[in-house]
Amino acid sequence: MPQDTLNVALIGYKFMGKAHSQAWLKVGKFFDLDAQPVMKVVCGRDGAAVGEFAERWGWENSSDNWQEAIASDDVDLVDISTPGASHCEMALAAAAASKHVFCEKPLANSLEESKQMLAAVRKAGVKHMVNFSYRRCPAISLAKQMIDAGEIGEIRHVRCTYLQDWLVDPDFPMNWRMRAESAGSGAHGDLGAHSIDMARYLAGEIDEVVGTKKTFITERPAEGTSDGLTATAGEGTEKVTVDDASLFLAKFAGGALGSFEATRLAPGRKNHNRIEINGSKGSLVWCFESLNELEFYSTSDPGTQQGFRKIxxxxxxxxxAGSWWPPGHMLGYDHTFTNVVYDLTQCIASGKDCSPDFQDGAQCSAVLEAVNDSEKSGSWAKVEQIA
Ligand SMILES: NC(=O)C1=CN([C@@H]2O[C@H](COP(=O)(O)OP(=O)(O)OC[C@H]3O[C@@H](n4cnc5c(N)ncnc54)[C@H](OP(=O)(O)O)[C@@H]3O)[C@@H](O)[C@H]2O)C=CC1
Ligand SMILES: O=C1CO[C@H](CO)[C@@H](O)[C@@H]1O
Structure with a gap:
């Protein structure tokens, strides 16, 4: 139903909790909206910490009982910003209470859970969106427009690397991202999910994959306290139960070939989320470390002037970009989240479907899982196509 306010319940208040809170705070100031978001309630397990967060960030209420909070008549949208293991239970509860659902990536820790989430939101008839936030970097949205307009022709190669180095130190202590029961996988699902989504967005569906994963550092200092990505060491050690790195090749339904590498053990690479696409008429290159820049090579340029140009x-x-600062003034990480909640709010207010939605989230899970299947069988694996 079209409505002029959108009451939000956020679950999770650390890294993504902050990224989403600043987006909900700012979106109505920079964009013209058909519904105004109201920051109703923020939830977490630690009541005191989530209470302080609510006060600092302007949430009306806080709760250490997300089940009760999201069931309230006051809530229209549930924003899930917790580790992957909790996404399915939260999304199913939100859908059962007829709330729209916005969920962090990866949609879930398994394809089976992702499918359950997709079925639940479809059955409830609520809007659903998964936060593949890099789609909303202006340069990536521009790349999509250029590809759709035929600027690089038929796509032949898709080269994705998502490299970080925050786990290169073997003394970096455990947190939920290194445990299979909370994160599902390591670099594979955490970083690889973003690359898979960008590749699908720009180059279409992936049909078959072959790949492998590796854990280089198999034991780490136990977790003391943790806040977002950082942690202090506690007593003793704990086994790492996810991959440090993942590597796979892909065949796209449209005929292109792809390569995907994700790691948290690449010294010097901070958030090196890069994609290069080569087509019959040109190439496009983007890397998050220079997020405003899109490199474009066109075979249509005069021969003497051919070369990559930086847009x-x-x-x-x-x-x-036009909703932010005057021309030439750079955007950063936070803006992409605000761009996401702008589109989400407008879709809910107008009754349109959101994109990327839980079908996209489930399709990404299908690719991640096909790589696991391929690793087990030692051969190419077909990717299930999610209707
Ligand atoms: N789109 C993107 O670019 C990014 C996406 N992500 C994704 O966002 C999600 C969250 O990651 P991130 O914010 O980095 O994680 P953090 O560890 O920073 O925060 C997790 C939050 O979830 C809360 N939480 C954890 N378990 C539960 C539970 N069972 N019930 C209620 N609250 C819970 C924690 O609070 P408390 O301990 O009090 O419960 C904490 O506030 C993940 O899915 C991750 O993959 C992360 C970074 C970037
Ligand atoms: O985009 C991202 C940046 O890095 C984080 C930590 O590895 C990821 O969880 C995240 O999705």
Missing amino acids: LATEGDHPY
Whole structure:
């Protein structure tokens, strides 16, 4: 139903909790909205910590009981910003209470759970969106427009690398991201999920994969306290139960070949989320470490002038950029989240479907799982296509 306010319940208040809170706070100031978000309630397990967070960030209420909080008549949208193991239970409860659902990536820790989530939101008839936030970097949205307009022709190669180095120190202590029961997988699902989504967005569906994963550091200091990505060491050690790195090749339904590498053990690479796409008429390259820049090579340029040109996606007619600062003024990490909740709010207010939705989330899970199947069988694995 079209409505002029959107009451939000956020679950999780650390890394993504902050990223989403700043987005909900700012979106109505920079964008013209058909419904105004109201920051109703933020939830977590630690009541005192979530209470302080609510006060600092302007949430009306806080709760250490997300089940009770999201069931309230006051809530229209449940925003899930917790580790992957909790996404399915939370999304199913939200859908059962007829709330729209916005969920962090990866949609779930398994394909089976992702499918259950998709079925639940479809049955409830609520809007659903998964936060593949990099789609909303203006340069990536621009790349999509250029590919759809035929600027690089038929796509032949998709080269994705998502490299970080925050786990290179063997003394970095455990947190939930290194446990299979909370994270599902390591770099594979955490970073690989973003690359798979960007590749699907820009180059279409993946049909078959072959790949492997590796854990280089198999034991780490136990977790003391942790806050987002950082942690202090506690007593003793704990076994790491996820991969440090994942590597796979892909065949796309449209005929392209792809390669995907994800690791948290690449010294010097901080958030090196890079994609290069080569087509019959040109190439596009983007890396998050220079997120405003899109490199474009066109075979249509005069021969003497051919070369990669750098497009700064900061002009008024570039996607999202015109709602922010005057031309040429850079956007950062936080803006992408605000761009996401802008689209989410407008879809809910107008009754349109959101994108990427839980079908996209489940399709990404299918690719991640096919890589696991391939690793077990030692051969190419077909990717299940999710209707
Ligand atoms: N789109 C993107 O670019 C990014 C996405 N992510 C994704 O966001 C999600 C969250 O990651 P991140 O914010 O980094 O994680 P953090 O560890 O920073 O925060 C997790 C939050 O969830 C809460 N929480 C954990 N378990 C539960 C539970 N069972 N019930 C209620 N609250 C719970 C924690 O609070 P408490 O301990 O009090 O319960 C904490 O506030 C993950 O799915 C991750 O993959 C992460 C980073 C970037
Ligand atoms: O985009 C991202 C940046 O890095 C984080 C830590 O590895 C990821 O969880 C996340 O999805």
